[in-house]
Amino acid sequence: MPFVEQERYKISSGCRLHPDNDLYRDQEQHKHHVDINEWRCGYCRKNFYEEKYLDKHFDNRHFDLLNTSHGRCLADLCGALHCDLVMDSSLRKTKCNPAAAARNKHLCESLADSCFPVSKGPVTGRLHGI
Numbered sequence: 001m002p003f004v005e006q007e008r009y010k011i012s013s014g015c016r017l018h019p020d021n022d023l024y025r026d027q028e029q030h031k032h033h034v035d036i037n038e039w040r041c042g043y044c045r046k047n048f049y050e051e052k053y054l055d056k057h058f059d060n061r062h063f064d065l066l067n068t069s070h071g072r073c074l075a076d077l078c079g080a081l082h083c084d085l086v087m088d089s090s091l092r093k094t095k096c097n098p099a100a101a102a103r104n105k106h107l108c109e110s111l112a113d114s115c116f117p118v119s120k121g122p123v124t125g126r127l128h129g130i
């Protein structure tokens with residue numbers, strides 16, 4: 001969240017991007033990349049060769065620690081946040097789907113409205129526009 005940090009803005013808990021609303025945040029913080037082929041579980045110290053096995057381990061052994069009360073998966077917001085540009089550059093060349101683009105635009109606008117309400121002042125106004 002470099003833009004938000006730069007403005008020293010505190011996101012409200014009603015915003016989907018607030019850390020407390022991230023379903024997998026705690027798990028991600030207990031993921032330790034010790035070496036190229038060594039991933040360690042921060043809950044029980046077990047080691048894995050690949051990140052995907054650690055993810056499976058979280059699903060199997062530590063699913064009870066997920067923030068399921070109000071946390072949701074941030075990947076649900078990928079349409080608005082353009083995760084595709086970060087994850088896989090080949091997706092950039094796919095044809096535009098107008099219906100999907102309209103959905104993503106709506107998602108992006110509602111995210112901006114709830115996280116950076118323009119009425120709250122110049123800082124949120126700037127962040128809303130980014």
Ligand SMILES: [Zn+2]
Pocket residue numbers: 041042043044045046057061062
């Ligand atoms: Zn573990």
